[in-house]
Amino acid sequence: MISRFQISLFRARNTFSRQLASYSSTTNIKNYDITVVGGGIAGSSLVCALGSSALFRNTKIALVDSGSLTKISNWDPPTDSFSNRTVQITSANQSFLSDIGVWDNVYKERVQPYSKVVLTDMLGGEILHFNTNPGAEFGKFPAYLVENVNLHQGCLKTISEINKKEKRIDIVEGIKVDSIKQGSQEADNFSDYPIINLSDGTAIKTRLLIGSDGMNSIVKKFANIDTYGHDYNQFGSVANLCFDRVNETAYQRFLPTGPIVILPLPNGFANLVWSMDTDVYNKTKNLSDENFVKLVNAALRLTSFSDFEYLLSLILPDGSLKNNIDILEESEWRIRNSTESSGFNESKGYSNPELSPPKIIQITKGSRQGFPLKLRNSDKYYSDRIALVGDAAHTMHPLAGQGLNAGLTDVITLVEILGNAVRLGIDIGSTENVLAEYNNKRYLSNTAFQGGVDKLWHIFRSKNPIITTARGFGMKTLNQFPIIKEFMVKNAMF
Amino acid sequence: MIKNTTFSKIFLSNTKNKTCYQPALLRSFSDQKDPKSYSSINHEEVLKFSENSQSWWDPKGPFMPLHSMNPSRVEYIRNIWKNLKYKTLSDQDYNKNPAPFSGSKIVDVGCGGGLLSESLSRLGGQVLGVDASPENIGIARAHMLLDPSFVDGVFSLDYIESTAEKLVEEKKTFDLVTSVEVIEHVENYHEFLKSLADLTSPGGLLVMSTINRTILGRLLCVAIPEYLLNVVPRGTHDYEKFVKPEEISRVLEQVGLKVVDVTGIWYKPISNTWKLQHRNVGPFSDAGIQSNYLISAVKL
């Protein structure tokens, strides 16, 4: 068997002198040690981590994004509303963001730390509540709710700060990656370094290419890494809401049509992530904001799924309501007359009034948006001189709010392995010493997590009475086992 | 597998008419000296390694344990170097230095395919790799050319087919002299150590790694890898040539070097990694260095 090395050596000998000439004379090919394609939160926090560590001071770094990063960096936060895209950051990831300087550049008055989560089940009727740190000081909360854009601009500001001190990172923005080719696929190249062709006609040759270019990653495509997964046939309906009072608790409720999650923001604002089956989504998307708010309030309180289905049946395709029925009146009547026993019907209240969610009174204009929900994983997170992080590597159901947290953990792991390689004089693009190790550390854990979230999704959408009873029992049991709850809180798994 | 001869042919025919490193390669083949002029070189041993040289850089090939050992060796050298040159710096700050060897002249004697040489060069050293085997030097050079940073001179790395003795004749000295897994293959280790000592500049550091002449050394470095696991070609090691740390110490002290550290290094087959192990394990003195070990000496 001829080893790959022999082949590349053979090639090296044939083409070396020619390559050397083109290597130094071609002006539109730039060379970098690390090229990060995709400056979303995963990619830009990765660059911050590299740029803020002295270990990488001799490493040439480029960040490429097709969008305008400058625009995000100059984000002017509105004073009367919040963005509809938010992420829950676990405290471990928050520490990382602090360490690399990003947290300092996040608008803190727009961040809601919270430690209290109330979980309910429309069918199982049980209430699970978390409150690990009553009275914890700021900085010790298990989770933080941040607007994506707030975190994103924080990353980009940190990059500018790093570059102001000492130019460490070249930013290529507003320019798309058109194609990527790799030496090993081309007889004309003596090395296996990826060459990235950009939409402005220039090219980058890089020792290590990191794909953080999101769910439809072009890097993954060119690296021939296969994707598998499934669509949930669900949409994530997001919106920015306003409560009737200040609130610092997160509410999650399992409906057979998908979980509804309301996450707290400062000043009585909240973010809605409501996963719903496509047919439900199509029904609700044309509802007026006013009626949508009523439906959300009903979904949080109704104790019978048939009541909820009845409300849905009132919605006409154009979003208007049959016979101009008032959803609020209709649902309140049903809640009052609910015969099904459950821990939180209105007569009994949420078994403990403290656990009952405040009323939503308003929705921020234009903040309703829907995203198709998908589970995607890659066959692996690397190929020769290429690594994938964030959504480029994996996406999962937002039910656990873990998508970006998993991406940040990818970033932490990769930066640590790269730092170790630099410290020991190892080629940072090396498959054996660097990329395979990254894959080993992240692949299984992401797959297991995704699988877990996926299972949870299947369990909680079931209407089968055996499962709903078990579910109720499970939640009741969980309440008695603080250790498991603590684990869930640590991972912000609610 | 391509036979050795075929490989050499490809190797040579393809280098004809090329500029850059061709002269050095040709030199290496025409330069073969009378074996006797090199006291410490064992020519059978040189051949032994050359036969396998084409697979030097294959991390799954016969040199697999060497590949996985390299990071631990570099870690060790980095740490000893700190004690010598960066005494006042905190470990934390030192660990963030990507180029602790910057400004230092380094020679890697018996560099083979250049595993350690490349690493030390990336860490800022001006590294010269020397090996008595022309094929190893060819492999090392070819591999170096796959990395633009070496080609562009971002990192300083050069290879020559030579020996420690010859460099001594040329009156070369270095701040750091490394020679890993070499001493157990030389004909006369006393002579070899003297040459390494002469190459070390005053205040400079000499680091070697080798296998202890103990039952465990024999078992772990010869019997198991060569005969049981077949991961190292049979006959790579000759137990009788293994050297004990105290034997190395004795010779070095005669030529003005002081041994500052002896540390064991243990293979973990399941993870294919190595672990540095202090000399004494619990109450057992020298337990950690029963097999592979690293030894450092400073020239006074």
Ligand SMILES: Cc1cc2nc3c(=O)[nH]c(=O)nc-3n(C[C@H](O)[C@H](O)[C@H](O)COP(=O)(O)OP(=O)(O)OC[C@H]3O[C@@H](n4cnc5c(N)ncnc54)[C@H](O)[C@@H]3O)c2cc1C
């Ligand atoms: C409804 C919903 C709710 C969610 N809630 C949470 C939550 O609560 N907590 C959580 O942790 N996660 C959550 N997630 C997931 C989270 O939003 C994503 O995981 C995260 O934003 C992905 O970040 P990323 O940087 O990996 O990718 P992206 O944000 O997709 O960034 C990709 C970047 O690559 C650039 N790019 C793409 N193609 C190219 C190209 N060809 N050339 C150059 N540049 C390119 C794009 O411009 C973009 O800037 C949620 C997701 C959804 C849909």
